[in-house]
Amino acid sequence: MQEILQYLFSGLTNGAIYAVIALGFSMLYSSTELINFAHGEFVMLGSLCMVTLAANLGFPLIPAFFLSICAVAAAGLLFERLAIRPVRHPEPIVLIIITVGASIFLRGVGMLIWGKNAHSMPPFSQHPPLDVAGARLLVQSIWILVIVAALTAALQMFYRRTLTGKAMTACAVSKKAAWIVGIPTKWMVLLAFGLSTGMGAVAGAIIAPITMSSYDMGTMLGLKGFCAAMLGGLGSLWGAILGGFLLGILEALGVGFISSGLKDATAFVLLLLVLYVRPQGIIGAGEVKRF
């Protein structure tokens, strides 16, 4: 029992991270029909920025957090302007290679700036782990869950309440129709890139204290976040959240009860299952894209 609880805690923590990464994929896909293979690299940038600002340069947590996100989102905007918008025939295969190229580029940049070593930082707050029915719960895990919940609520508000959010939803449904009613679709794409990469940075910043951050951490995180997005239903907000937590928990249980070697396989087995059985994801609505 205590063991299960322990796995559940670690599953929830990882799941929250996957959920945020999945959100980034999903929202970008829903408004641009593009899958950004460099997304994991933005997570890496977020994490390393956070470490540098908070641990090395001694910034207070909150400014460090927001500064990291802004810096990464700015990189995301630049990426859209320089590498995505100039593409004349945006076919999937071309975009896949461009974003893969970007991921290699960013990994290279990461290595140039931060070197090949792993970096770490202390947790957001210095409390000893809590004891819940015999299982240890890191305070950083609580931080992560709280931040993810707040982020989800904020996104939901953004899409439901603000004009910009609604305009983005309109773009997701039909770019052409949105353009006809006067929504500046180009700006919406740019905004989607900013938000999506910013979200990646959030994921990076909140795991910085519980993992070793290094230039090559992004690839696997990105792929798993992607699996989570597919699992829940690509293009759906709640799908990303559900997929993330489901993946995190199943992975943790798999590690606990089967073998730790197969940890990475869980995500991809789930991905194949979903693709074969229900390609629109658990709560995706097929062709209809909703956010």
Place this chain on the structure above:
Amino acid sequence: MNDKANKIAYAVFALAVILLGWQVDNEYYLQLMIFIGLNTLLALSLNMLMGYAGQISLGHAAFYGIGAYVTAILTTTYQVAPLLALPAAVGTAMLVAWFVGIPTLRLSGYYLGMGTLGFGMIVHIVFREWSSLTGGASGFVGIPPLEIGPVVFASGKNYFFLVWSVVMLCLIMCRRIIDSRVGRALRSIHDGEKAAAAVGVDTKKLKLQVFVLSAGMAALAGFLYAHLVYFISPGTFSFVASIRIVTMVVIGGMASIWGALLGASLLTLLPEWLHAFSEFEMVVYGLILMSVMIFLPRGLTRGVLDVYERYRKSHER
């Protein structure tokens, strides 16, 4: 007439290969050219699937790896003669492709990309984790050299001619398929699956067939690779490797036999040249990938032709 030009191209190509193999003695250059040959096989195999039939695969390194690991295990652990391991290696990959292809090829676009990616990752993890069979993350050592009758393919020169003969055969094979009824049907699937079915092409069956063929060719490359280096490890067959094969195809030019050769050559040589950049290697590699795709999205062979076409047209006026 086109046929004739083709034959001349092959003759010139064969001559160039023979000349190179004959004249070059430097082991390092020979090794490099052998790797170009192996990568050409890989690019060619994926080009059949992606360039001609229009089906993305982001997990092609899995078949490369299956070819390498099956022969490694058979020849080393079970002492099977390499020549007997060859059909087993290629056959296993084709069988796996057949099973995986049935559900996966129903998908299209990004979803197909993701399905093949997932498959590739799972195979890679199997290589890494099934230590008792594959040697795990640290790799598989002690693969014997390839022996065919009395000939041992150990020296660089021997292997060079072996690999490039295989490449040549595969080039001709692919060319023939493409120029036939089957090849036209494949290309029709690329241009429009719905219309292809509407003129009577069994799209499901045909896609599965190329997928299996393509897997077999990749496994052949894997087989040759294992007996070339005597040591294999999972890293060679990872997601990054799959992406590298895709890149060769796309940079060389989709749906172009010679493009596969060009792409494979460039991607084999590029890292060698980039060593000069030392730390900046990855940055430059990434930049090159992105710029080629942004400015010449149809690959170098087509891209250069396009530019020439535009030049000619503007000159005519």
Place this chain on the structure above:
Amino acid sequence: MSDNSHLLEIKDIHKAFGGVQALCDIDFDLEKDAITGLIGPNGAGKTTLFNVITGVFPADRGEIRLAGQSVNNRAVHERVELGIARTFQNVELFENMTVLENILVGLHTRTRCGMIDSILKFPRIRREEKQARKRAAELLEFVDLADYAPRRSSDLPFGWQRLVEVARAMAAAPRLLLLDEPAAGLNMSETRRLGDLIHQIRDQGITILLVEHDMSLTMSISDKIVVLDQGRKIAEDTPRAVQSDEAVMAAYLGKAQH
């Protein structure tokens, strides 16, 4: 009970997309070697009926019979082999292939060469390929586009692309040819030529189902007209009788008044 003179029997077909009842209780037969016109206002369900006949998607209910045999369980490509060929409303040529290659793909069901055959290139295969090319050239001659054989199909003007599509469908040696608005985008003289062509195709013993908004063409070449409106068949008669049918007038005028 199926009568020998009926090549295709459409029995009680229903098809809905979500809430839209695209086809409801459609029931009629196609006379052998006849030209049947299928008309109706936009969104009446004509293309959907084509898709059901060719097997692009299954009907919710009902049956399609070709020469007395149900084809309900046949895949799209199998139906082509059985003799149902079609053209598309929005021309769907293989645009990266030449005009000639498009026709050659059309001959797919009438040739046999498989993957292994193509690699080994048996004399039988060379012969087959030669014959296929000859047949393709004949078909291009038939639609008067022989000079354009080596051109990329997407380089041709739209109207000619339609003709290539007709030739490609003919290549399958069909018993039944479904034409979806073949005259859209053609000028007057081209349309007249198309009318002649359709007659010639019929004279080769091919049954034709024609969807066309150009009424003068449809009325002049069809032996029978079927009228659809909002997924229902509202008339089935000779061209002359249909033109004076009140339900048909109402359907068209009703739409026009919007």
